[in-house]
Amino acid sequence: MSGQLSKHFRGSSRTSNVYGSRFASQDMPSQYFPEEEMPKDVAYRMIKDDLVLDGNPMLNLASFVTTYMEEEAEKLIAESSNKNVIDQEEYPKSVEIEHRCINILASLFHSPSENEQATAVGTACIGSSEAIMLAVLAMKKRWQNAREAMGKDTSSPNIIMSSGVQVCWEKAARYFEIEEKFVLCTTTRYVIDPVQAVDLVDENTIGICAILGTTYTGQYEDVKGINDLLLQRGLDTPIHVDAASGGFVAPFVNPSLEWDFALSNVISINVSGHKYGLVYPGIGWALWKSSSYLPDDLIFNIDYLGSDQLNFTLNFSKPASHIIAQYYQMIRLGRRGYTAIMANLTDTADYLASQLSTLGFTIMSEGGGSGLPVVAFRLGPQQGFLFDEFAVSAKLRERGWIVPAYTMAADAGMSMMRAVVREDFSRSRCASLIGDMRWALRALVEREVLNVQRYQAYLQSQSQNLLGMKTVYLEKACLEKTCVQVSQVEPKA
Ligand SMILES: Cc1ncc(COP(=O)(O)O)c(C=O)c1O
Numbered sequence: 244m245s246g247q248l249s250k251h252f253r254g255s256s257r258t259s260n261v262y263g264s265r266f267a268s269q270d271m272p273s274q275y276f277p278e279e280e281m282p283k284d285v286a287y288r289m290i291k292d293d294l295v296l297d298g299n300p301m302l303n304l305a306s307f308v309t310t311y312m313e314e315e316a317e318k319l320i321a322e323s324s325n326k327n328v329i330d331q332e333e334y335p336k337s338v339e340i341e342h343r344c345i346n347i348l349a350s351l352f353h354s355p356s357e358n359e360q361a362t363a364v365g366t367a368c369i370g371s372s373e374a375i376m377l378a379v380l381a382m383k384k385r386w387q388n389a390r391e392a393m394g395k396d397t398s399s400p401n402i403i404m405s406s407g408v409q410v411c412w413e414k415a416a417r418y419f420e421i422e423e424k425f426v427l428c429t430t431t432r433y434v435i436d437p438v439q440a441v442d443l444v445d446e447n448t449i450g451i452c453a454i455l456g457t458t459y460t461g462q463y464e465d466v467k468g469i470n471d472l473l474l475q476r477g478l479d480t481p482i483h484v485d486a487a488s489g490g491f492v493a494p495f496v497n498p499s500l501e502w503d504f505a506l507s508n509v510i511s512i513n514v515s516g517h518k519y520g521l522v523y524p525g526i527g528w529a530l531w532k533s534s535s536y537l538p539d540d541l542i543f544n545i546d547y548l549g550s551d552q553l554n555f556t557l558n559f560s561k562p563a564s565h566i567i568a569q570y571y572q573m574i575r576l577g578r579r580g581y582t583a584i585m586a587n588l589t590d591t592a593d594y595l596a597s598q599l600s601t602l603g604f605t606i607m608s609e610g611g612g613s614g615l616p617v618v619a620f621r622l623g624p625q626q627g628f629l630f631d632e633f634a635v636s637a638k639l640r641e642r643g644w645i646v647p648a649y650t651m652a653a654d655a656g657m658s659m660m661r662a663v664v665r666e667d668f669s670r671s672r673c674a675s676l677i678g679d680m681r682w683a684l685r686a687l688v689e690r691e692v693l694n695v696q697r698y699q700a701y702l703q704s705q706s707q708n709l710l711g712m713k714t715v716y717l718e719k720a721c722l723e724k725t726c727v728q729v730s731q732v733e734p735k736a
Contacts, residue, residue: 261288298645304662304676305647307458307488307518311667316571319564320523326563328367329554337563340570341367347573348528351494352486352512353505355532363504364537365530366556367516367566371487372411373557374513374529378483379415381511381531382450384538385481395446403443404452405435406652407459409487412452421449428652433460433607437468441476450481450510455489455502459651459661460608461617463489466502466509473508481510481536488615490514490528491521495582496589496612510536516569519585519615521576521666526565584666588616591673592664596620598677602684607659616664621657630687632658638683644676 259282261267266285271293281289300310312320323337331338345365354363368374383400390397401422404412416423426439440451451473453466466484473480484502486493491514493500503509509532516526531537543554576584589612596606596618603626607619622628622635632648639646648660662676 261285299643301667301672302643303645304664304668305645307515307663307665308524309517309521310665312521312523312568312572313575316522316568316575319571320568321564323564323567324562327560328563328566329560334563337567340563341566344566344569344573345528345530348490348514348530349504352490352503352530354530355504362533363530364534365528367561367569368513368527368529368556369525369558369561370517370527371409371485371513371515372414372527374527375411375483375485376415376418376557377529377555378511378513378531379412379419379421379449380541381537382481382483383419383421384541385536386447386449388538399447400449401445401447402449402452403440405440405454405457405464407433407435407457408452408454409458409485412485422447424448430657433457433651434462434464435469437465437472440469441472441478441480444473444478444480448480450483453482453484453502455484455486455493456615456617459659460619461488461615461663462609463493463500463502463614467506470506470508480508482506482508484509484512486512487515487527488518488617491516491519491581492585492615495578495585504532516565520569521572521581521584522565522568526569585616586612588664588666588668591668591670592616592618594670595662595664595673595677599680602677602680617661618664619659619661621659628684628688629691632660634687635680635683636660638687639679642679642682644679646676 258264261284264282264285266281266289271289300306303310326334326337328334328337328341344367345363346361348365349361349363352363354361356362366374366377368377379402382402386400387397399422400420401424402412402416403424403426405428406425407428413423415421424443426435426443428434434457435453444451451469453464453469455463455466457464466482469482473482484490486502489502490512493502503512511529511531513530514520514528516522516528517524520526520528537555541555589610592608593610596608596610599618599620600606603623604620605623607621608614608617610618621632636646636648646660646662648658651657651659664673
């Protein structure tokens with residue numbers, strides 16, 4: 244068919260059917276605002292088709308963020324997604340629901356109370372990162388005000404944290420010009436050392452961050468240990484607990500753990516509603532033990548939305564839908580429901596850890612409910628593979644799994660993998676992952692053997708030129724070792 248004919252043919256044959264329309268044969272707009280409209284069904288289909296290339300959230304074990312909610316919760320989210328909770332005058336019920344959530348969290352985190360009313364105050368945020376920014380600002384401002392009142396220098400605030408903090412802490416420190424004082428993780432300790440943390444305190448310290456469930460291994464940092472040491476040394480240094488994940492796990496799995504407002508120096512806490520709070524992204528919460536920890540000059544009075552209202556957030560507009568969804572989960576599940584889910588997740592994480600350990604991996608997380616339901620692991624020295632965790636992660640991707648490999652906090656400097664066990668990661672899905680992990684290891688070992696054999700054959704063919712190079716013998720030794728590994732990863736009967 245000639246070029247002209249085919250052009251004519253194409254033009255006349257266009258239909259209103261999505262894939263027969265002209266849009267199906269054009270690039271999607273990506274640089275400029277399109278001149279013309281696109282029919283809604285075509286726009287929907289084109290975007291949906293693009294998104295097919297995203298990973299499957301259910302198989303994404305990289306993320307702490309909720310990937311399953313009941314239909315009723317999804318319905319509430321859809322029905323309230325056009326409400327902006329900043330409009331307090333227009334949406335008073337949504338605002339009240341935010342306050343209910345804050346009260347419920349305050350009591351869960353053992354807020355002191357006065358006249359049977361929790362003293363803790365708080366706000367909904369887009370996630371823990373925003374909550375942490377606010378908490379850091381509040382600590383800095385409080386420290387500044389106290390120093391100014393004493394006529395002292397306020398130019399060099401610092402904050403103490405472990406090098407295993409989530410990146411939002413480093414952001415907060417840099418954005419707000421606060422020196423980061425790190426307690427370094429080591430190859431055997433992946434959390435803060437309380438003694439080293441308290442040793443770093445000086446007159447310019449605005450606070451200490453303690454993590455309830457580190458991003459790397461899910462371990463809880465010893466908040467009580469830090470608190471007790473501060474008391475012993477007569478220091479009133481504030482502690483902020485980053486309970487992004489643990490805030491919705493520890494109270495149910497490990498209720499006797501002391502980490503929250505019950506400790507004298509814990510003045511603020513953040514928790515992500517969209518992690519183990521069981522709500523889709525983005526909702527987080529920031530709480531302060533009482534309003535006295537929130538300096539007045541950070542709170543804005545907004546009066547142009549119809550009423551006077553106090554506001555302490557980074558963003559102005561915010562969807563009401565996720566606050567409502569958080570409240571749904573709280574009243575739908577109650578303590579009993581959250582406890583049942585978190586207990587199942589803890590069991591599944593322990594099962595996964597035991598199976599990975601059988602395959603020869605070294606488990607770096609704690610298990611048994613003493614940390615988050617997260618399994619951090621690395622290739623064991625006894626496995627002796629030449630490939631690394633990044634290769635295992637890439638191989639698992641072929642079966643749809645997203646199990647990330649990454650390098651542990653800089654100073655500990657080792658590579659590792661991590662699987663976050665979330666609500667929809669049932670025992671049977673866990674069994675599928677273990678089967679695929681066995682498959683991945685076997686495939687990688689087979690590939691390794693093949694490569695070594697090819698390399699050896701190449702070296703032998705070149706041996707005339709390479710006379711005297713001992714490498715040939717080294718490679719041979721390596722091949723023999725790898726062949727033993729193949730038989731070791733065969734599933735046990
Ligand atoms: C310990 C910790 N803090 C803070 C954050 C940031 O939370 P968000 O994603 O809710 O902003 C994370 C996220 O994984 C985290 O694990």
